[in-house]
Amino acid sequence: MPTKDVITSADLAELRRTALGTANPLGVAADLADAVEQGRLADPDDAGDALALAAEIAEVRARLDAALRYADRAVAAYPTSDDARAGFARALRARIMFRVGGREDEATAELTALRPLLTEQPEAPAYVSAALDAGGLSALADEWLSEAVDTLLGQRATSAATPEQTVPAAEPTVEVGPPEAPGVLFFLLQQRHRVRRNLNLPHDRQDDLADRLEAQLVRRAEQRQGGEPDLLFWPRAEFDRLLSEQAALTDTYGPDWDAHRARLEKQLVQLANAGRTGLSVLSGSVDGLTGYAGRRNGDPTDPQTRAGYAGELSARPGAKISWPPERNDACWCGSGLKYKKCCLPRSRS
Known part of the structure; x- marks a missing residue:
């Protein structure tokens, strides 16, 4: 399935968002690999990114042998192993090796080599832990992330201490930066x-810190954007009930269910365009939201209450609805229509 004679960086960003919804995603992956081989990339430095995308597509479509070939080529395509983008490709290759089977030791060694990036690159906690999870090593991911958090908090506490004070008297103040660019520590804490x-591990002090930082980021984002940062989705009956009981949420979720779905679809597209992967919406219920608000002495219309409810939902099996579906699959909103006939066009309205 040919894409274009010359593929630009913008084309790659668009393919990352849309390739799985095309009629032949594996054809897109093959053409990306061919474009690298034939010199059809507008920027030759995009070769690693194009091959990594081809590997991701093949992995999702369960063509693991092809995915591993693409991933091997992606790793080799980066000028040096120090290239910030190379870390993702190496973790992707390790993840695929776990899934192929028989190369678990090699995959673990690859991820161990990437472990120092956890305290250096904001994206590393997500891609390293995702690869470990694919190998059934989520407990090891918790160990690595916890140690990385301790390292960064220790560095901050030491830099803030006086020469006589090597141990801080209280938990250090943590700055996460502006909403557009949260710091490495923020992403570490959230992924952990x-x-x-x-x-199903018990909540600890670092989890408390993650909650506080997320709430801080939510407040900052709302002040800047005046918008709703969560991805709570209300099925048709729940949406109607929600607005009948909480009319103040009309501005947040839209005046009707069509507007609600359109807002979510557009927000998901924006996140995908920004490079986010593994996107999903959280299917909420009025009883769930009001119950959460009651337990926290909160107001269902308060953004922080809704953000907390979204966090609670994200840990529940079955609450997440993956996005995007393929074009001819049932739409994520539950309407019963195909995605291409339902919510996909809403992102362009």
Whole structure:
């Protein structure tokens, strides 16, 4: 399935968002690999990114042998192993090796070599822990993320201490930066929090810190954007009930269910365009939201309450609805229509 004679960086970003929804995703992957081989990339430095995308597509479509070939080529395509983008490709290759089977030791060694990036690159906690999870090593991911958090917190505490004070008297103040660019520590804490929830581990002080930083980021984002940062989705009956009981949320979720779905679809597209992967919406219920608000003495219309409810939902099996579906598959909103006839066009309206 040919894409274009010359593929630009913008084309790659668009393919990352849309390739799985095309009629022949594996054809897109093959053409990306051919474009690298034939010199059809507008920027030759995009070769690693194009091959990594081809590997991701093949992995999702369960063509693991092809995915591993693409991933091997992606790693080799980066000028040096120090290239910031090379870390993702190496973790992707390790993840695929786990899934192919028989190369678990090699995959673990690859990820061990990437471990120092956890305290250096904001994206590393997500891609390293995802690869470990594919190998059934989520407990090891928790260990690595916890140690990385301790390292960064220790560095901050030491730099803030006086010469006589080597141990801080209280938990250090943590700055996460502006909403557009949260720091490495923020992403470490959030990824550790997700891993621990999936492992059903008890909440600890670092989880408390992750919650506080996320709430801080939510407040900052709302002040800047005046918008709703969560991805709570209300099925048709729940949406109607929600607005009948909480009319103040009309501005947040839209005046009707069509507007609600359109807002979510557009937000998901924006996140995908920004490079986010593994996107999903969280299917909420009015009883769930009001119950959460009651337990926390909160107001269902308060953004922080809804963000907390979204965090609680994200740990529940079955609450996440993956996005995007393929064009001819049932739409994520539950309408019963095909995605291409339902919510896909809403992102362009």
